[in-house]
Amino acid sequence: DTAVSQTPKYLVTQMGNDKSIKCEQNLGHDTMYWYKQDSKKFLKIMFSYNNKELIINETVPNRFSPKSPDKAHLNLHINSLELGDSAVYFCASSPGGGATGNTIYFGEGSWLTVV
Amino acid sequence: ILNVEQSPQSLHVQEGDSTNFTCSFPSSNFYALHWYRWETAKSPEALFVMTLNGDEKKKGRISATLNTKEGYSYLYIKGSQPEDSATYLCASPSSGTYKYIFGTGTRLKVLA
Numbered sequence: 001d002t003a004v005s006q007t008p009k010y011l012v013t014q015m016g017n018d019k020s021i022k023c024e025q026n027l028g029h030d031t032m033y034w035y036k037q038d039s040k041k042f043l044k045i046m047f048s049y050n051n052k053e054l055i056i057n058e059t060v061p062n063r064f065s066p067k068s069p070d071k072a073h074l075n076l077h078i079n080s081l082e083l084g085d086s087a088v089y090f091c092a093s094s095p096g097g098g099a100t101g102n103t104i105y106f107g108e109g110s111w112l113t114v115v
Numbered sequence: 116i117l118n119v120e121q122s123p124q125s126l127h128v129q130e131g132d133s134t135n136f137t138c139s140f141p142s143s144n145f146y147a148l149h150w151y152r153w154e155t156a157k158s159p160e161a162l163f164v165m166t167l168n169g170d171e172k173k174k175g176r177i178s179a180t181l182n183t184k185e186g187y188s189y190l191y192i193k194g195s196q197p198e199d200s201a202t203y204l205c206a207s208p209s210s211g212t213y214k215y216i217f218g219t220g221t222r223l224k225v226l227a
Contacts, residue, residue, distance in 0.1 A: 004158070031213055041220065043159070043204065048213035055213045090158065098208020098215055101147030101166040106158035 003027050006091045006107035013081055014115055020077045021110045023091030030096055031055075032074035033104070034066060037088040046089075049074055050097065081114045088112070119207050121218035128195050129226050135191040136221040138205030142186035150179050150190055151204040153220070159204060162190075195225040 006023040013019050025032060034046040048056035052068040063079045078085060088109045094102040119140045128134045140148065147166045151159040163172040168183040176193045192199055202220040209216050 033213070033215075035217075041202075043217040045214050045216070050213060058214070097213045099146050099212075101149070101164045101208075103149065103161045103164050104159075104206075104215060105161070108158045109156075 002107075004091055004093055004105050004107040006089075006110050008110060009108065010111045010113075012113045012115060015081055015083060017081050018077070018079045019081060019112070020075055021089055021091075021112070022073070022075045023107060024073050025091075025093040025105070026072065027093055027095075027105060029093040029105070030071060031094045031102070032068065032071075033092040033094075034074065034076050035090040035092060035106075037090065037109070039087070043090065047074075047076075055097075078112075083114050086112055086114045119205060119216045119218040121203075121205055121221050123221060124219065125222040125224070127224045127226060130195060130197060132195050132225075133191065133193045134195055134223070135189050136203065136223075138188045138190070138218055140186050140188075140205075140207045142183055144210050145183045145186075146208050146210070148181055148183075148188050149206040149215070150188070151206065153202045153204055154200075155202075162203075190221075192223070195223075197225045197227050199223060200225045 004025045031050045047066045049068045065077045068074045091107040092104045094104045150162040153159040163179045165181040170181040178191045181188045202222045204220045206215045206217045
């Protein structure tokens with residue numbers, strides 16, 4: 001069983017479209033994240049949620065709207081897609097925040113290409 | 116702003132060689148240091164989480180040390196194998212929050 005699963009794995013879409021990436025974790029974790037792998041291959045935090053509440057919003061454009069219907073799910077909706085949104089988006093989860101050194105578990109990534 | 120840096124950026128070694136790379140981080144307000152192994156087209160996989168100064172962790176041929184006073188961690192691979200080829204990432208939570216800051220990674224290529 002995949003601990004953190006995200007769908008779709010690959011997505012090719014046109015500029016201006018709205019798309020969603022879904023994420024689910026079956027680890028019973030309280031905290032979930034979205035990370036973006038940028039063009040330089042860096043992993044950058046976008047959002048952190050704890051118990052369905054937004055904790056971190058790392059100056060992401062408001063075209064990106066995360067939604068956490070419950071602790072096990074954190075979906076990412078992107079409006080009016082732009083070419084620069086092309087990237088790999090990783091969902092992740094951890095038992096809690098970083099103060100106690102909680103390990104982050106990552107999904108396999110969603111490869112978004114905007115044409 | 117927490118800045119996590121890794122060096123070298125990339126590394127080629129021969130099969131059987133031992134190697135090591137560095138992660139540096141601010142020593143103030145330290146909470147934890149993570150190492151991840153990331154193969155292309157797969158998800159980053161946790162190797163170690165270290166929280167105490169002087170911590171040493173080992174998993175097979177891979178080990179890591181932590182010096183929180185001077186703000187660095189070393190990852191060692193003994194007798195490198197081609198399957199060790201991957202990007203090795205370190206990360207540290209920013210002031211203990213839910214914001215883990217990742218380094219830029221060290222891309223290791225082990226040549227058979």
